[in-house]
Amino acid sequence: MTKKEITNWFKCLQDNICKGLKDLDADAIFHEDLWKREEGGGGRTRIINNGSIIEKGGVNFSSVEGDMPANLLKVLKVETDTSQPITFYATGVSIVLHPNSPMTPIIHMNVRYFEMSNGLWWFGGGIDLTPHYIDDLLAKDFHRMLKNVCDKHHHDYYPTFKKWADNYFFIPHRNETRGIGGIFFDRLNDTNGFSKMERWNFVKEVGNSFVHLYAHQVNQTKELKYSSNELNWQRLRRGRYVEFNLVWDRGTKFGLETNGRTESILMSLPPQANWEYCYTPKINSLEAQTQSKLKKGINWLSN
Amino acid sequence: MTKKEITNWFKCLQDNICKGLKDLDADAIFHEDLWKREEGGGGRTRIINNGSIIEKGGVNFSSVEGDMPANLLKVLKVETDTSQPITFYATGVSIVLHPNSPMTPIIHMNVRYFEMSNGLWWFGGGIDLTPHYIDDLLAKDFHRMLKNVCDKHHHDYYPTFKKWADNYFFIPHRNETRGIGGIFFDRLNDTNGFSKMERWNFVKEVGNSFVHLYAHQVNQTKELKYSSNELNWQRLRRGRYVEFNLVWDRGTKFGLETNGRTESILMSLPPQANWEYCYTPKINSLEAQTQSKLKKGINWLSN
Numbered sequence: 077m078t079k080k081e082i083t084n085w086f087k088c089l090q091d092n093i094c095k096g097l098k099d100l101d102a103d104a105i106f107h108e109d110l111w112k113r114e115e116g117g118g119g120r121t122r123i124i125n126n127g128s129i130i131e132k133g134g135v136n137f138s139s140v141e142g143d144m145p146a147n148l149l150k151v152l153k154v155e156t157d158t159s160q161p162i163t164f165y166a167t168g169v170s171i172v173l174h175p176n177s178p179m180t181p182i183i184h185m186n187v188r189y190f191e192m193s194n195g196l197w198w199f200g201g202g203i204d205l206t207p208h209y210i211d212d213l214l215a216k217d218f219h220r221m222l223k224n225v226c227d228k229h230h231h232d233y234y235p236t237f238k239k240w241a242d243n244y245f246f247i248p249h250r251n252e253t254r255g256i257g258g259i260f261f262d263r264l265n266d267t268n269g270f271s272k273m274e275r276w277n278f279v280k281e282v283g284n285s286f287v288h289l290y291a292h293q294v295n296q297t298k299e300l301k302y303s304s305n306e307l308n309w310q311r312l313r314r315g316r317y318v319e320f321n322l323v324w325d326r327g328t329k330f331g332l333e334t335n336g337r338t339e340s341i342l343m344s345l346p347p348q349a350n351w352e353y354c355y356t357p358k359i360n361s362l363e364a365q366t367q368s369k370l371k372k373g374i375n376w377l378s379n
Numbered sequence: 380m381t382k383k384e385i386t387n388w389f390k391c392l393q394d395n396i397c398k399g400l401k402d403l404d405a406d407a408i409f410h411e412d413l414w415k416r417e418e419g420g421g422g423r424t425r426i427i428n429n430g431s432i433i434e435k436g437g438v439n440f441s442s443v444e445g446d447m448p449a450n451l452l453k454v455l456k457v458e459t460d461t462s463q464p465i466t467f468y469a470t471g472v473s474i475v476l477h478p479n480s481p482m483t484p485i486i487h488m489n490v491r492y493f494e495m496s497n498g499l500w501w502f503g504g505g506i507d508l509t510p511h512y513i514d515d516l517l518a519k520d521f522h523r524m525l526k527n528v529c530d531k532h533h534h535d536y537y538p539t540f541k542k543w544a545d546n547y548f549f550i551p552h553r554n555e556t557r558g559i560g561g562i563f564f565d566r567l568n569d570t571n572g573f574s575k576m577e578r579w580n581f582v583k584e585v586g587n588s589f590v591h592l593y594a595h596q597v598n599q600t601k602e603l604k605y606s607s608n609e610l611n612w613q614r615l616r617r618g619r620y621v622e623f624n625l626v627w628d629r630g631t632k633f634g635l636e637t638n639g640r641t642e643s644i645l646m647s648l649p650p651q652a653n654w655e656y657c658y659t660p661k662i663n664s665l666e667a668q669t670q671s672k673l674k675k676g677i678n679w680l681s682n
Contacts, residue, residue: 109657123656134656249635249644311651318652319645322625323635332552332626341552342622345654348614349621352650353426353437354412354642 077276082189083139083167087120089187089283090137090169094122096287097173100294101129111337115142117165121340124173129180129294133173134343141165144192145334156194163193168201169283170327172344173290178310179300181207181214181255182317183290184344186327187283197272199279200262202237203286204245205293206255206317208310210366212379214296215256218289219376222259225285229278230270237261242372247320252370254320309363311350318349380579385492386442386470390423392490392586393440393472397425399590400476403597404432414640418445420468424643427476432483432597436476437646444468447495448637459497466496471504472586473630475647476593481613482603484510484517484558485620486593487647489630490586500575502582503565505540506589507548508596509558509620511613513669515682517599518559521592522679525562528588532581533573540564545675550623555673557623612666614653621652 094106104127112118119138124130144162156162168188175182184204191197205218219238226233237259245254259282264275321328321344331341357363397409407430415421422441427433447465459465471491478485487507494500508521522541529536540562548557562585567578624631624647634644660666 107656125656132654132656249638249641315648318621319625322622323632329626335552338552339657342654343656345618347655348651348653350651351435351645351648353410353428353435353646 077273079165079167079189079191082276085280086139086167086169086187086189086283087137089280090120090122090135092284093135093169093171093287096291097124097130097135100287100291101127103128104130106135109340111340113140113142113337115140117141119337119340121337121343123343127176129175129177129298130173131176132347134171134340136170136340136343137168138170138340139165139167148334151330154192154196156192156196160194164190165192166190170344171286174314174346175294177298177300178208178302178306178313180297181205181293182314182346183293185283185286187279189279197265198262199264199275201279201282202241202244202258202260203282203289204241204255204258204260206313207293207366208306208313209362210256210369211297212376214293215376216379217292217296218256218258221285221289221292223377225281226259226278228281229274233261233278234259239373245320246372247316247324249323250316250319252316252367253372254317254370256369256374256376257372308350309357311348312352312355314346314349315351318345321345380576382468382470382492382494385579388583389442389470389472389490389492389586390440392583393423393425393438395587396438396472396474396589399594400427400433400438403590403594404430406431407433409438412643414643416443416445416640418443420444422640422643424640424646426646430479432478432480432601433476434479435650437474437643439473439643439646440471441473441643442468442470451637454633457495457499459495459499463497467493468495469493473647474589477617477649478597480601480603481511481605481609483600484508484596485617485649486596488586488589490582492582500568501565502567502578504582504585505544505547505561505563506585506592507544507558507561507563509616510596510669511609511616512665513559513672514600515679517596518679519682520595520599521559521561524588524592524595526680528584529562529581531584532577536564536581537562542676548623549675550619550627552626553619553622555619555670556675557620557673559672559677559679560675611653612660614651615655615658617649617652618654621648624648 104124106122106124109121117140122135124133144164171185173183187201189199223234241257241260244260245257266272328341357367407427409425409427412424420443425438427436447467474488476486490504492502526537544560544563547563548560569575631644660670
């Protein structure tokens with residue numbers, strides 16, 4: 077498949093996910109911004125605000141191209157003949173949804189394709205869940221569904237990509253994970269006996285699984301009651317989400333440092349976040365229970 | 380003066396500033412945490428919460444020491460004989476205050492001293508102001524008072540350090556300054572005909588000016604009325620403050636990446652911050668006027 081076919085499929089994925097979210101949250105209004113990038117390409121940013129389920133979020137498509145910056149080759153550790161100018165092409169869909177209810181998790185998904193004029197290409201992406209309150213059964217459901225998606229393509233995918241997500245969605249300065257993880261993968265190409273078609277079929281399956289995965293989390297939590305205590309905790313957890321995205325997320329950092337479209341990149345930030353010095357949840361509280369589970373290496377499937 | 384004398388003076392400065400802030404805001408309660416660093420040294424973190432003027436803030440003292448990491452020598456571009464192990468000593472006072480009122484500015488100050496066992500040493504620091512609403516006369520007062528502090532020591536200090544602050548307290552991904560700047564300086568040593576004592580006297584003068592500088596801003600703004608519109612704008616501006624500190628502030632980044640004390644470093648974050656996609660102030664509003672002044676190179680003294 078060509079970059080054009082991949083690009084078109086990602087555009088359709090954005091459409092399908094927006095439709096699916098509209099079914100889940102009839103009050104969610106998408107605001108669309110089309111933007112162009114001076115150096116080449118552009119995007120279709122779709123923002124949700126004040127839905128009955130989703131308080132703030134975005135479903136973004138972009139496809140950008142241009143000359144490959146020399147320092148980017150270094151960052152990516154790509155060894156190539158640089159006597160010829162190299163161009164790149166990158167396309168993908170990125171989603172972050174912050175729900176109104178502290179009982180409903182924040183979700184993030186990204187699927188992307190990257191290629192260079194020197195012939196190198198790869199797919200990357202992932203889905204991860206950040207419950208404000210971790211429910212073991214819902215965490216198990218989430219990971220089971222991700223495992224099903226992965227197992228259709230390779231039995232190594234789930235264990236490998238689950239571990240990768242644990243390591244990626246981690247906040248070193250807090251020594252805690254962002255949430256219950258999920259899957260993360262990068263640089264999937266035609267090595268290790270895989271064909272491009274096989275990688276692409278997997279990436280498509282990940283993209284197509286998104287609405288179903290999140291709808292399950294929403295439907296199981298949307299009727300749960302909460303009070304100001306849960307809302308306060310949600311804002312503190314959103315603060316940690318901000319810390320991860322602004323300090324550690326490679327995609328965000330890269331975007332902000334290379335003159336990306338700021339408002340599209342920072343659609344991932346919550347509507348509101350709080351910070352309290354040395355906040356510690358009460359012993360044995362639900363908040364403390366969640367905090368104790370923000371660790372790498374938990375086998376959520378065994379709960 | 381020895382590192383011990385400098386350290387003790389910084390400790391007294393912390394005490395004096397806390398007393399001064401207590402006079403300004405009788406309801407401000409300081410919570411003190413003493414902490415030790417495994418590798419050597421420690422600090423005295425003092426946090427304010429829910430004062431009548433200050434909603435959240437910190438006045439932190441620290442003095443840390445240990446082996447100089449090789450990558451830090453690189454970052455600092457220090458060329459030295461590394462066949463011998465090098466140790467470092469760093470001490471200083473850091474302050475960030477987030478007021479309740481959107482009409483009162485956020486303030487930040489840092490004064491610090493750094494030395495290495497190879498004989499290199501320098502002072503650094505700065506004071507900058509982030510009004511949620513820029514008032515030209517109060518901005519002028521702030522810069523005039525800083526210029527007075529600088530002019531007592533060298534006529535080049537204010538213009539040089541004002542420009543440095545414009546460049547340092549800048550948010551590239553927003554193409555705006557954090558606020559109205561102030562002064563910023565680093566690596567002040569005994570080159571260019573200055574003695575260590577002269578540099579130290581200047582740093583002390585900066586530290587001693589803090590309470591007076593901020594008291595003026597507070598006293599001129601604390602009676603001003605505001606409504607939910609101003610509070611909403613304050614939260615958006617606090618969002619930008621978070622973006623600067625987590626994405627661009629070298630001190631914050633360095634601290635978080637080198638296993639500093641997270642809660643002391645992140646005392647600089649506001650109690651609450653908001654993000655709205657593509658928020659644009661109404662034309663000719665006070666918010667739009669402030670936004671238009673978040674630029675480098677403004678001569679606030681001429682207003």
